[in-house]
Amino acid sequence: MSTDTTALATPTEPTNGRRAEPPVNVYVRIRPFIGDEITRGENQQMLCIRDEKRIAVKLYPTATNNIRPAQTSYNEYEVTRIFDHNCTQQELFEQILEQSTDEIFTGSNWLLCTLGLTNSGKTHTMFGTPKDPGLIPQCLQRIFLHIGYNIDTKVLYKPDGLENLVQTNMNNLQDEINYRKYIFKDDKDDYRRTRLQSIVQDQPSVLDDHSVEDEHYSIWISFFELYNESVFDLLIKPSAMKKRKPLRLMQNNESTVIKDLVQIPVFDLKEAEDTIRFGYANRATSKTDLNEASSRSHAVLCITLINIDEFEEEPTMSHMYICDLAGNEPSTGTGKQLAETCNINTSLMTFKDCIRVLNENQTAKKQMLLPYRNSVLTSIFRPFFIGRGRTIICCNVNPCATFISQTNDLLKFSALAQKTIIVPVEPAQKKVVLESKIKGPKRLGQGVRGPTIGKKKNHQTVDSEDVEEETAVAVDASGAPVDPNSIHYWKYCTRKALELLQKQASNRRLFFIERHEERTQTVQYVLHQRDQMEQLFNEKQSLNQNIESLSKAHTSEHEHLKQAKENYAELEKKFNELFKKYANANRDNDTLRSRLKNVQQKFDSLNTEYNTTIEQNRQYEQNQFNDKTNYTEEINRLTRDYEQEKHEKAHKDKTIEQLNGKLLSEKNQNEKFLQEVTQLRHDLKSIHSKYDTLQVELLQLRETKNNEPVLVAPPPSISAPPPILATRTLRSKRSAHEEETQDNKKSKLGTPDRPAGNSGLVHKPSTRRVLSKPNTEEERKPTPPIVKDVAKTKSSVSILKKRPLAPSNSADSPMMTPKLTTPATASPIIDLRPPSVVATSIQSTMSPKPTAIQRIQSFFRHTPPSASNRIINHLKTNSAGIACAPSSPTTASPIAILQKSSLAMRKQTPKRRYKLRSRVNSNQ
Numbered sequence: 001m002s003t004d005t006t007a008l009a010t011p012t013e014p015t016n017g018r019r020a021e022p023p024v025n026v027y028v029r030i031r032p033f034i035g036d037e038i039t040r041g042e043n044q045q046m047l048c049i050r051d052e053k054r055i056a057v058k059l060y061p062t063a064t065n066n067i068r069p070a071q072t073s074y075n076e077y078e079v080t081r082i083f084d085h086n087c088t089q090q091e092l093f094e095q096i097l098e099q100s101t102d103e104i105f106t107g108s109n110w111l112l113c114t115l116g117l118t119n120s121g122k123t124h125t126m127f128g129t130p131k132d133p134g135l136i137p138q139c140l141q142r143i144f145l146h147i148g149y150n151i152d153t154k155v156l157y158k159p160d161g162l163e164n165l166v167q168t169n170m171n172n173l174q175d176e177i178n179y180r181k182y183i184f185k186d187d188k189d190d191y192r193r194t195r196l197q198s199i200v201q202d203q204p205s206v207l208d209d210h211s212v213e214d215e216h217y218s219i220w221i222s223f224f225e226l227y228n229e230s231v232f233d234l235l236i237k238p239s240a241m242k243k244r245k246p247l248r249l250m251q252n253n254e255s256t257v258i259k260d261l262v263q264i265p266v267f268d269l270k271e272a273e274d275t276i277r278f279g280y281a282n283r284a285t286s287k288t289d290l291n292e293a294s295s296r297s298h299a300v301l302c303i304t305l306i307n308i309d310e311f312e313e314e315p316t317m318s319h320m321y322i323c324d325l326a327g328n329e330p331s332t333g334t335g336k337q338l339a340e341t342c343n344i345n346t347s348l349m350t351f352k353d354c355i356r357v358l359n360e361n362q363t364a365k366k367q368m369l370l371p372y373r374n375s376v377l378t379s380i381f382r383p384f385f386i387g388r389g390r391t392i393i394c395c396n397v398n399p400c401a402t403f404i405s406q407t408n409d410l411l412k413f414s415a416l417a418q419k420t421i422i423v424p425v426e427p428a429q430k431k432v433v434l435e436s437k438i439k440g441p442k443r444l445g446q447g448v449r450g451p452t453i454g455k456k457k458n459h460q461t462v463d464s465e466d467v468e469e470e471t472a473v474a475v476d477a478s479g480a481p482v483d484p485n486s487i488h489y490w491k492y493c494t495r496k497a498l499e500l501l502q503k504q505a506s507n508r509r510l511f512f513i514e515r516h517e518e519r520t521q522t523v524q525y526v527l528h529q530r531d532q533m534e535q536l537f538n539e540k541q542s543l544n545q546n547i548e549s550l551s552k553a554h555t556s557e558h559e560h561l562k563q564a565k566e567n568y569a570e571l572e573k574k575f576n577e578l579f580k581k582y583a584n585a586n587r588d589n590d591t592l593r594s595r596l597k598n599v600q601q602k603f604d605s606l607n608t609e610y611n612t613t614i615e616q617n618r619q620y621e622q623n624q625f626n627d628k629t630n631y632t633e634e635i636n637r638l639t640r641d642y643e644q645e646k647h648e649k650a651h652k653d654k655t656i657e658q659l660n661g662k663l664l665s666e667k668n669q670n671e672k673f674l675q676e677v678t679q680l681r682h683d684l685k686s687i688h689s690k691y692d693t694l695q696v697e698l699l700q701l702r703e704t705k706n707n708e709p710v711l712v713a714p715p716p717s718i719s720a721p722p723p724i725l726a727t728r729t730l731r732s733k734r735s736a737h738e739e740e741t742q743d744n745k746k747s748k749l750g751t752p753d754r755p756a757g758n759s760g761l762v763h764k765p766s767t768r769r770v771l772s773k774p775n776t777e778e779e780r781k782p783t784p785p786i787v788k789d790v791a792k793t794k795s796s797v798s799i800l801k802k803r804p805l806a807p808s809n810s811a812d813s814p815m816m817t818p819k820l821t822t823p824a825t826a827s828p829i830i831d832l833r834p835p836s837v838v839a840t841s842i843q844s845t846m847s848p849k850p851t852a853i854q855r856i857q858s859f860f861r862h863t864p865p866s867a868s869n870r871i872i873n874h875l876k877t878n879s880a881g882i883a884c885a886p887s888s889p890t891t892a893s894p895i896a897i898l899q900k901s902s903l904a905m906r907k908q909t910p911k912r913r914y915k916l917r918s919r920v921n922s923n924q
């Protein structure tokens with residue numbers, strides 16, 4: 001580690017004949033309470049401002065001090081100036097930086113840095129806000145106000161480190177052109193982006209011509225930060241992808257050069273502010289426990305001023321370093337934040353150490369080495385520790401009671417720094433690297449300097465050698481060498497001429513200085529005038545606008561008036577018309593009034609009627625209501641009755657359904673009976689037809705035989721069936737068919753005394769009963785009178801008719817003929833003949849012919865067995881006897897006899913036969 005020694009001096013004891021240097025300017029600014037600090041109880045009046053230079057800190061008893069609990073102790077410190085929380089940014093600038101800003105125009109360098117705890121208002125003091133700009137914006141404003149129109153638009157020189165200047169040419173400004181393009185790339189104004197480029201391109205000859213006709217200034221800005229002991233250029237935007245590349249530091253004898261640091265020329269205040277805004281955005285800040293946007297690095301803004309004066313052989317360069325130091329903070333946090341805090345604290349500590357060493361060397365007459373190399377910050381600011389510039393320290397104080405201990409330390413350091421005087425070490429000659437010969441106006445002379453605006457040039461004096469020579473030569477009263485041909489005389493003349501010229505130059509310089517001051521005042525006046533002009537221009541514009549709008553309003557008013565007049569004329573016309581109409585209307589009105597009166601009367605009468613009607617209606621409605629109530633009751637009653645009837649009806653319906661069921665079943669039964677009857681009738685018809693056939697056969701047989709009577713004819717009183725039988729033989733098929741059809745009709749339609757389908761059922765049993773066997777013995781006697789009686793009745797016909805039917809066994813079929821009962825076992829046959837005759841006839845008729853029953857059975861052989869059996873049974877049980885001829889029961893003798901007798905009695909006609917037949921059928 002290498003250190004520097006500095007010359008020690010006190011303000012009162014100038015060394016080596018130099019003027020006394022002032023001590024370091026230390027200012028204290030106490031910020032107001034912010035946020036919820038007051039509610040947190042931070043305002044405990046820990047700081048007490050005694051006057052504008054002295055401040056006292058109230059101390060608490062701690063382990064390290066001897067303060068007793070009951071005792072109130074104050075530490076008092078003195079600084080250059082104290083600003084309380086009411087101090088404005090502008091006030092602060094005027095007090096601490098305005099003069100310094102002016103002095104950079106005299107060639108002096110300045111360093112302004114802020115010290116303080118984190119969250120104490122350092123950044124706020126430096127940068128401020130757009131509405132309340134801090135020290136940096138105000139400083140730039142002051143500089144550009146001073147420069148006015150004397151900005152070097154040719155960019156003749158560029159800075160090379162702290163000490164050196166380089167003449168510009170077309171090649172060495174490319175970086176600056178690019179940086180300007182890059183920094184102002186978001187700027188809408190293309191002029192600013194390409195300004196430097198156009199200077200280089202459009203005025204190449206000017207760049208080679210470094211002559212000036214007046215005093216010109218150029219402002220160069222560089223902005224960098226010291227983060228974790230590395231230097232980063234803030235005018236290069238950090239890439240999201242790439243890691244920022246730290247800049248290298250190069251040390252020369254007196255200063256530290258930051259290699260490749262971007263320095264760009266700015267031509268006006270706006271450009272300077274935008275450049276700083278661009279760099280500020282790239283600064284490392286983050287949220288800490290104490291500050292939402294805490295600075296994690298020391299940000300250093302370097303404003304370089306290059307002054308080119310036509311009377312100066314070399315341009316001068318001065319710097320204003322404004323440094324926003326990161327805040328001292330307790331070493332809390334972890335990882336990256338802890339590393340940041342340690343680096344910040346280390347560099348601040350080194351800075352304070354340098355000041356302390358300086359102070360100690362000064363007070364204790366020591367020559368201790370400055371530890372400036374312990375941090376990058378102090379390395380860069382080394383020129384200021386060796387007196388190459390003036391230093392201002394602004395200590396920002398956080399008034400919170402929580403940090404009173406740190407505040408006390410800071411104020412202690414402030415008081416120490418305030419007493420420290422940095423004596424400048426003899427400056428080395430500024431090197432101006434001239435790449436081309438300066439073609440400016442020839443300097444009139446050197447060594448004679450009038451009052452300058454702070455130009456720190458070494459005054460050149462007459463060589464001592466010359467003085468020595470001068471003393472050896474004889475001179476006259478005016479001091480001129482006597483010998484005009486001697487070299488001394490010429491030297492003397494030359495010196496006098498030079499002096500004269502220097503005097504003239506001095507006068508001229510004075511004149512120009514005055515002119516410069518005048519011009520500065522004029523510039524200020526012009527600027528002021530320009531502001532006023534601008535203001536007036538704005539006012540004029542607004543007035544013009546007002547006039548324009550007023551004239552527009554006037555024109556429109558005029559048009560409105562014209563329109564209104566036209567409207568008025570029209571309205572007048574309309575009014576006249578309306579007046580006429582009004583008169584007419586008035587007349588109409590009278591008429592209408594009288595009409596209205598009538599109408600009113602009518603209305604009154606109607607109203608009365610209406611009221612009456614209303615009353616009637618009301619009455620009617622009342623009646624209606626009563627009726628409605630009655631009706632409702634009646635309806636309810638009827639509804640109840642209806643329900644009851646409905647119930648009964650349902651009950652009856654049920655009953656009817658049941659009866660219907662019964663009726664249906666009876667109907668079914670009836671149908672069955674009818675079917676049976678129909679079947680029986682059908683059977684009977686077939687029997688009839690067969691019987692007729694038999695009768696025909698019998699008649700044929702009888703005709704073929706010799707008409708011998710076989711049976712004794714019954715007494716004449718007996719109506720014999722033979723005629724009936726005979727008549728049957730005569731029936732034509734047609735009559736039989738008609739009969740059958742009629743029977744069917746009768747059975748279907750029925751007769752008044754016999755319903756259809758039931759005729760047989762109703763009357764047959766009675767017939768059967770009539771024809772049935774006599775129940776008593778008497779009745780069973782086969783007496784002729786009984787036959788006679790029977791023959792007399794209608795039923796006798798049926799008896800006769802049935803006589804040919806022989807009784808048969810049940811379930812007999814025609815095939816069962818051999819089993820048939822003999823005539824002896826058959827129904828009793830009435831034989832009216834004498835026994836001898838009968839026997840003979842029987843003998844003659846019985847053999848070889850079949851019996852009557854057999855014949856009948858054979859006759860019924862084609863009929864269904866059930867029907868034939870029923871008939872045969874019927875005949876067996878009900879027939880009283882069969883009249884048979886002597887030969888056979890099938891002979892026609894008895895029948896013929898009967899026929900004859902019957903024919904004798906009554907002639908048979910087809911109609912009669914039919915009726916007879918009908919009667920027989922009806923009896924069946």
Ligand SMILES: Nc1ncnc2c1ncn2[C@@H]1O[C@H](COP(=O)(O)OP(=O)(O)OP(=O)(O)O)[C@@H](O)[C@H]1O
Binds near residue numbers: 121296325
């Ligand atoms: N004079 C003031 N008036 C009003 N508010 C202030 C003043 N000084 C500081 N503040 C406010 O205090 C807060 C902290 O200020 P600032 O960030 O400048 O502190 P800092 O010392 O720079 O902190 P760090 O060292 O952490 O960067 C900010 O919100 C700022 O607006």
